[in-house]
Amino acid sequence: xxxxxxxxxxxxxxxxxxxxxxxxxxxxxxxxxxxxxxxxxxxxxxxxxxxxxxxxxxxxxxxxxxxxxxxxxxxxxxxxxxxxxxxxxxxxxxxxxxxxxxxxxxxxxxxxxxxxxxxxxxxxxxxxxxxxxxxxxxxxxxxxxxxxxxxxxxxxxxxxxxxxxxxxxxxxxxxxxxxxxxxxxxxxxxxxxxxxxxxxxxxxxxxxxxxxxxxxxxxxxxxxxxxxxxxxxxxxxxxxxxxxxxxxxxxxxxxxxxxxxxxxxxxxxxxxxxxxxxxxxxxxxxxxxxxxxxxxxxxxxxxxxxxxxxxxxxxxxxxxxxxxxxxxxxxxxxxx
Numbered sequence: 001x002x003x004x005x006x007x008x009x010x011x012x013x014x015x016x017x018x019x020x021x022x023x024x025x026x027x028x029x030x031x032x033x034x035x036x037x038x039x040x041x042x043x044x045x046x047x048x049x050x051x052x053x054x055x056x057x058x059x060x061x062x063x064x065x066x067x068x069x070x071x072x073x074x075x076x077x078x079x080x081x082x083x084x085x086x087x088x089x090x091x092x093x094x095x096x097x098x099x100x101x102x103x104x105x106x107x108x109x110x111x112x113x114x115x116x117x118x119x120x121x122x123x124x125x126x127x128x129x130x131x132x133x134x135x136x137x138x139x140x141x142x143x144x145x146x147x148x149x150x151x152x153x154x155x156x157x158x159x160x161x162x163x164x165x166x167x168x169x170x171x172x173x174x175x176x177x178x179x180x181x182x183x184x185x186x187x188x189x190x191x192x193x194x195x196x197x198x199x200x201x202x203x204x205x206x207x208x209x210x211x212x213x214x215x216x217x218x219x220x221x222x223x224x225x226x227x228x229x230x231x232x233x234x235x236x237x238x239x240x241x242x243x244x245x246x247x248x249x250x251x252x253x254x255x256x257x258x259x260x261x262x263x264x265x266x267x268x269x270x271x272x273x274x275x276x277x278x279x280x281x282x283x284x285x286x287x288x289x290x291x292x293x294x295x296x297x298x299x300x301x302x303x304x305x306x307x308x309x310x311x312x313x314x315x316x317x318x319x320x321x322x323x324x325x326x327x328x329x330x331x332x333x334x335x336x
Contacts, residue, residue: 012241012259019261021269026306029272036262037224037270043255044182044220045173047189052078054194059083066090067137069113074194076187083153084146084191085113087137088199096142097205097336100191100221100228101133104212104235105250108152109133109145128322129211136209139329141336142199144191148217149183150252170252180252181220188221192228204229205336211235211279211323212287216253223270230335231271232328234279235287235321237299240264242291249286265298272299273306275335277328281319289316311335 019039021032041047052075059071070086089096103109107117112133114122122131133145147154150166159165170180188208195201207230210218215236222231238244240263244253258267268276276299280292296314303312315327 008245012245015259017260017262017266020263020266021302024305029302029305033270033272036266039261040220040258040267040270041182041224043179043258043261044185045178046182047186048077051190051193052076054190054197056194056198072194074190076190082147082149082187082190083109084144084194085109085133086199087113087133087143087145089137089140089142092140092142095200095202095205097140097207097333098142098144098195098199098201099136099207099209099332099336100188100218101136101143101145102188102208102210102214102217102221103145103148103151104129104210104214106151108154109147110152112145128320130323130325132209132211132323132325132328135325135329136332139333141207141332142195142201144195146187146191148214149180149187166250166252170250170254174251174254174256179255181216181255184217184252185221185224188217189225189227192225203227207231207332207336209234209328209332212321213250213252219268219271222274222276223267226274228271228274230275230277230332232277232279232332233268234323234328235281235284237268237278237280237295238264238287238291239294242294243287247286247288263298265295268295269299269302272302273308273311275311275313275331277313277315277331279315279317279324279328281317281322281324283319284321286321292316 019036054074057073062069068088103112114131114134137143150169155165208218209232211234215233219233222228317324
């Protein structure tokens with residue numbers, strides 16, 4: 001009788017999100033979108049008023065046959081630098097369509113560009129992320145795969161061999177009023193700045209795709225940055241109640257006070273009416289399918305309000321916490 005299970009449920013049930021959309025027209029929705037988007041950014045810790053000079057530096061360039069794989073370093077904030085892979089398809093004559101590819105938990109961006117942790121070529125099992133950046137470039141997209149803060153080469157020195165390397169950085173940021181989500185979203189926005197300044201990219205044909213924690217980064221970035229014209233969110237779309245508040249997740253997923261303002265479908269709805277595809281495995285144990293379907297129904301109502309139901313898609317596949325790709329690549333090709 002002393003366990004707090006029912007008490008936590010009572011706390012959640014008593015929340016009436018202050019920023020949830022309650023209107024019934026497009027005009028009301030766009031007014032809500034503008035106001036909540038600004039509030040959401042502040043909840044994540046805010047963004048710098050002035051962008052730092054990117055200072056792009058080419059670190060390596062490898063001919064991979066059908067594409068060139070570059071590793072580039074950029075400055076995302078003053079004194080904070082980020083490596084990223086840039087995959088450039090060969091034989092593309094028109095201005096590039098581009099996709100920002102956001103990796104999930106694991107050993108960082110190498111995993112999605114077909115490399116092992118030590119930088120050697122990956123063979124055998126492609127893992128839950130299925131080299132999806134390579135799949136994208138081989139379909140003609142110029143792809144940027146950032147090394148998300150706290151992963152891969154961006155771990156604290158003391159956490160170099162720690163699989164949960166993002167936890168202490170996330171805790172540090174929370175203690176000073178910042179969030180890991182805010183940092184990762186802002187750095188993904190800087191990837192778009194880099195693309196537009198350094199490559200022949202069509203500014204109206206930039207997409208984003210992410211899995212798991214990268215699905216958070218992809219969806220939250222698309223929610224606040226309308227330069228992203230289409231998004232594929234894999235292994236993340238859910239309700240906070242069914243996922244982050246019910247199942248153990250890394251601390252980098254949490255934004256203080258967010259559940260008092262909105263549920264996850266409210267946040268992701270900021271993407272509307274731009275094209276959005278949701279991938280979800282029916283056996284995903286950390287983002288359970290019943291939460292995904294609840295989120296999808298709520299998103300569907302928003303897209304129908306805009307009379308853009310055809311811009312919302314769902315790939316509900318027989319699988320676990322993993323990339324599907326069954327619809328995603330063709331979806332991006334059709335909408336970018």
